[in-house]
Amino acid sequence: MSPDPTRPVVALDDVSKAIIEQLQADGRRSYAAIGKVVGLSEAAVRQRVQRLVDSGVMQVVAVTDPLQLGFARQAMVGLKVTGSLETVADALAELDEVDYVVITAGTFDVLVEVVCESDERLLELISTRIRAVPGVISTETFMYLKLRKQSYAWGVR
Numbered sequence: 001m002s003p004d005p006t007r008p009v010v011a012l013d014d015v016s017k018a019i020i021e022q023l024q025a026d027g028r029r030s031y032a033a034i035g036k037v038v039g040l041s042e043a044a045v046r047q048r049v050q051r052l053v054d055s056g057v058m059q060v061v062a063v064t065d066p067l068q069l070g071f072a073r074q075a076m077v078g079l080k081v082t083g084s085l086e087t088v089a090d091a092l093a094e095l096d097e098v099d100y101v102v103i104t105a106g107t108f109d110v111l112v113e114v115v116c117e118s119d120e121r122l123l124e125l126i127s128t129r130i131r132a133v134p135g136v137i138s139t140e141t142f143m144y145l146k147l148r149k150q151s152y153a154w155g156v157r
Contacts, residue, residue, distance in 0.1 A: 010055045015040065017156040019048055020058060024152060027060050063152065066115045073116045074144040077126065078108035083135040085109055091133045097125050108140070 012020075018038045022029055031045040038045070052058050066074055081088045085103045092112050093101045100113035112130070116122040126139060 010052075010057050012057070012156065016048055016052060016057075019045060020052065020156050023049070023058070023060060024155070027062075063150075070117060071115045072118055073122045074147075075114050075116075075122060076142045076144070077112045077114060077130060078140045078142070079110040079112065079130070080107075080137045080139075081109040081135050082137055088133055088135040092130065095125070095129060097121070 015038050019034055022034045022037055030042075031049070032042040034040075035042050035045045040048070049060070053060065079088070079092075089101050089103050089110050092098055092110065095114075097114045097116055098112050099115055100111075102111050103109065104111055114122065114125060116125060122141075122143075126141060130136065130139060
């Protein structure tokens with residue numbers, strides 16, 4: 001989820017932070033259960049969650065295991081870029097197989113995470129589509145062998 005520059009930054013109070021923490025722990029937790037923890041009615045929690053979603057502070061989504069859904073290959077691709085990093089990153093974000101794009105400092109200018117059905121599809125994606133994006137100079141692919149940790153419960157500040 002990337003920030004929308006057209007949306008104002010939302011100041012979070014302690015109740016909104018507590019709601020976010022409850023949903024980070026269990027995204028299916030009922031508004032009534034959250035309300036009991038944070039001291040609000042179910043309707044008030046529902047309104048707060050909707051405001052948090054509408055403002056872009058959070059999303060409520062199902063996190064899936066790509067292997068269970070038929071996607072046998074995941075990889076991180078590091079790209080060296082010339083020209084506008086934002087333009088290249090935006091073009092890469094349009095590719096269906098790309099689920100994460102970040103502009104970085106260091107060896108690579110842009111990192112993209114990709115999910116593919118097979119090694120053949122990964123090869124096609126990198127060879128004919130990622131490397132064809134204007135501004136991409138080079139790529140280095142880091143194929144995932146085993147996921148050891150993936151967490152979205154980093155809390156709030």
